[in-house]
Amino acid sequence: MSTEARQIAEEGIEEARAALRARQGAGARYDSPNAPATGLDWARRGTAYFARKLNELRDDELQQPSLLPGWTRAELVAHVGYNARALTRLTQWARTGVETPMYLTDKQRGGEILLGGTLPPRALRNLFAHAEVHLNVEWRDLSAEQWDHEVRTAQGRQVPVRETAWMRSREVWVHAVDLANGGSFLDFPPELVNRIIADVLAAWRRRGDHARFLLAFEDDRAPIEVGDPEAGDAPTISGTAPDLARWLTGRGARRLTCDAEELPAIPRWF
Structure with missing residues (x-):
């Protein structure tokens, strides 16, 4: 494709995007141009992959073992849902400047997993779905500058909040395999x-x-x-x-x- 043809194509894409945003109205949210596009793409595709593997499981199969020693599938799903909430807190920290750590105490994460593993199947599935929507909303509310604001992970590392996209990516893709119903690293983007x-x-x-x-x-x-x-x-x-x-x-x-x-x-x- 020539330079001129490429420019025309890019202008056409921008016009289409502008028209879509006009139809969706002022309430629509979009990623900032400074957002980590690849990481967010992996996170969202991985969320869809995890959701597909979860939806393949019957409710009575959620209390069966996962690939993580000592964890049921229900506890694993709860962990993935509460992980989205923990990353949401980091994203809110970057946006507001008010320190909101992933977990208030060392025991919080373990307690959430144990409690979440006892939820009824419908509530457990809703936890996963609602938590990932909330995280996406917070990501899309970050300005270009805020994506570089630093936060602290549960391991104590200081990182720019853009790191949350990678943290979520590895969480959903790898734990989809841990559901032990056919997920495979062979399905991952290379x-x-x-x-x-x-x-x-x-x-x-x-x-x-x-x-x-x-x-x-x-x-x-x-x-x-x-x-x-x-x-x-x-x-x-x-x-x-x-x-x-x-x-x-x-x-x-x-x-x-x-x-x-x-x-x-x-x-x-x-």
Whole structure:
């Protein structure tokens, strides 16, 4: 496409957007131009993916185990719903300047999960649906400047509020797999898988966790060496990026090969 044709196409898109906004009226909300577009896209697509896997479950299946040890599916759904509310509090903090942490106490998160897991199925499904709508409203109310305001995560990290888009993305996509009804890392957008792998390794580095191995991908990308090279030889773990991401996040090993006798133990993600 020529430069002139591209400009005409872009002008047409902007005209269409302006017409849509005029029809929707002043009450419609849109993402700021400074919003993290890719992260919000992942978060919204992941929310739809989680909702689809949740809707595939009958009410009587919600009390069955999830892939998270000791958690029922109901507790997992409650956690995902209350996570949206916690991220909403961070977004409100960035918008208003009034400190509203994700959780008031260390016990709040665990208490919400236990209580939420006892909710009737309809209430549990509504919790998930309503919480994600509220979070989206708060995201769309952030101005361009406010997206760079700093907030504090539950782990104590100071981050710009735009980080909440990534925090929500990993939450909904990975926990959709944890529902244990057919969700797969193979369904994830490829760039999201790459970001998850990078996120796991970055979390280990921040905490000073030790692991030593080489990630070898089945495509033509360069391998990733994990750990201190001076620590000696490292076993090579080979597989597709989705299968490696599944293992790194603690969701088990599928279709991976290792040139050592067994896969090494790895630290937790977060």
